[in-house]
Amino acid sequence: MAQVANLNIVPFVSVDNMMKLVLHVGIDTFLRELAVTIEEDFLRWEQFDKTARIASHSKDGVIELMPTSDGTLYGFKYVNGHPKNTREGRQTVTAFGVLSDVGNGYPMLLSEMTILTALRTAATSALAAKYLARSNARTMAIIGNGAQSEFQARAFKAILGVDHLRLYDIDRSASLKCLRNLDGQGFSIEVCDTAQDAVEGADIITTVTADKQYATICTDNMVGPGVHLNAVGGDCPGKTELHRDILLRSDIFVEYPPQTRVEGEIQQLEKDHPVTELWEVIAGRASGRTSDRQITLFDSVGFAIEDFSALRHVRSKLATTGLYDQLDLLADPDEPRDLFGMLLRCEALQAI
Numbered sequence: 001m002a003q004v005a006n007l008n009i010v011p012f013v014s015v016d017n018m019m020k021l022v023l024h025v026g027i028d029t030f031l032r033e034l035a036v037t038i039e040e041d042f043l044r045w046e047q048f049d050k051t052a053r054i055a056s057h058s059k060d061g062v063i064e065l066m067p068t069s070d071g072t073l074y075g076f077k078y079v080n081g082h083p084k085n086t087r088e089g090r091q092t093v094t095a096f097g098v099l100s101d102v103g104n105g106y107p108m109l110l111s112e113m114t115i116l117t118a119l120r121t122a123a124t125s126a127l128a129a130k131y132l133a134r135s136n137a138r139t140m141a142i143i144g145n146g147a148q149s150e151f152q153a154r155a156f157k158a159i160l161g162v163d164h165l166r167l168y169d170i171d172r173s174a175s176l177k178c179l180r181n182l183d184g185q186g187f188s189i190e191v192c193d194t195a196q197d198a199v200e201g202a203d204i205i206t207t208v209t210a211d212k213q214y215a216t217i218c219t220d221n222m223v224g225p226g227v228h229l230n231a232v233g234g235d236c237p238g239k240t241e242l243h244r245d246i247l248l249r250s251d252i253f254v255e256y257p258p259q260t261r262v263e264g265e266i267q268q269l270e271k272d273h274p275v276t277e278l279w280e281v282i283a284g285r286a287s288g289r290t291s292d293r294q295i296t297l298f299d300s301v302g303f304a305i306e307d308f309s310a311l312r313h314v315r316s317k318l319a320t321t322g323l324y325d326q327l328d329l330l331a332d333p334d335e336p337r338d339l340f341g342m343l344l345r346c347e348a349l350q351a352i
Contacts, residue, residue: 011318012327013111021314021323022119028158031151035123035159037313041305042127045279047071048305052259055236060084062236068304074100075308077113081236083210091147092210093117099311109315110327113307118148120310121302122155125230129160129204131281131288132253132296133228137203138162143195143217143241144209144233145169145178152206152232153182164188168198196222207241209233220245225293235301236263242297244268250295253278253288255303264299275299 013021022030041048053066061082068075079095086092095113100106129137140162142149146169156162165187167175175191182189192198199205199222207217210233220243223229229250234240242265252275254260261271278298280286289296318324333342 006332007106008328008330008332009326010107010329011109011315011324012329013109013314013318013324015112015115017323017325018112018115018314021317021321022115024321024323025317027154031119031123031126031155031158034119034310034313035127035155038120038124038127038306038309039282041070041309041312042279042282044070045277045283045305048308050256050305052256052262053304057236066302066304066307068308069102070308072102073108073308073312074102075304075311077117077304077307079113079117086146086210093147097307097311099308099315107329109311109318110329111311111314113310116310116314117302117307118151119155120306121148121232121300122151123159124302124306125152125206125232125298125300126155126159127282128253128278128298128300129156129228129230131278132298133160133204134226134289134292137228139164139166139202140204140206141166141168141192141198141202142178142206142208143168143198144207145171145174146208146210148208148232149174149178150181152208152230153178153187154185156204156206157186162204166190166192166198166200166202168192168195199223199227202227204228204230206230207233209241214238214240216243217241218246219243220249223249223295225295227295228289229295229297230300231265231297232300234263234265234267234299237267239263240265240268246295247273247297250297252276252297252299253281254299255279255301255306259303260299260301263301265297266299 047070049069053064055062055064063080066077077097095117097113098107099109169175223246254275276286281288
């Protein structure tokens with residue numbers, strides 16, 4: 001993007017402009033391109049600063065900061081998770097993010113990330129499944145049909161060709177909402193009465209529920225040979241979706257083990273239970289799926305590098321689309337050492 005002449009200005013992508021940007025590019029194209037950007041950054045995983053997210057937990061939910069840097073750019077996301085919010089007409093998850101220049105510390109982008117997080121989560125899920133699901137996988141069960149479900153469906157169709165969906169939610173109206181939103185988009189869709197019905201014949205099982213509690217969305221008898229599990233909903237201490245016995249039968253793949261062992265499905269297992277980092281599979285340093293009967297589990301909790309990739313991807317689109325606002329965010333005095341003088345000059349102007 002062209003250099004902004006005024007150092008006080010930071011490009012800001014609002015919710016409105018994010019929606020327009022995604023639609024301008026095309027939802028499927030945006031998801032495919034975003035997955036490529038995430039894959040590029042996973043291939044240089046070792047260049048990044050990595051830390052588990054910084055979480056502030058309460059009885060109602062969690063507020064988190066997710067930072068990382070590749071030495072040139074620094075990015076972070078602010079994100080919350082409050083399952084009770086839907087009862088109050090609010091989103092369970094909201095987010096915004098910042099991308100900055102490591103060389104001078106100045107922000108280069110401020111962006112909404114509620115929509116962008118849904119897109120990057122779905123793109124990461126489908127990217128993982130590219131390496132972990134059977135190559136002929138076309139049927140996916142989605143258990144939990146809230147805000148993330150349609151994004152998951154579109155990403156798996158765009159990236160893997162999944163076109164048969166089996167939906168289940170404890171609130172049937174959520175499944176019907178998902179059905180309506182995906183109508184006419186190339187899917188064969190069945191709304192199921194139970195989670196057991198939903199997984200019948202599924203090649204991929206995506207669990208994406210919101211309750212902040214130890215839960216058993218899938219029991220051991222529901223998962224047969226050859227299935228790929230995409231566990232998205234378990235993402236904080238005390239919040240899981242899969243029975244422990246499923247984990248013991250699966251080859252488990254994670255983003256960043258120190259974070260996933262605290263927040264993911266594997267919090268149910270011993271601290272030294274073997275897992276494989278997804279970046280190693282993408283880089284060819286470890287095996288992904290090795291047989292059609294293998295059960296693979298992507299224990300997805302979301303990691304800062306994925307958000308960094310998403311912000312980097314959005315920024316790359318701004319010069320050609322112009323879909324951003326100029327935000328007067330940074331103080332820019334005439335003389336860098338005279339910040340107080342800037343305040344006095346504003347006072348003088350107000351007095352005129």
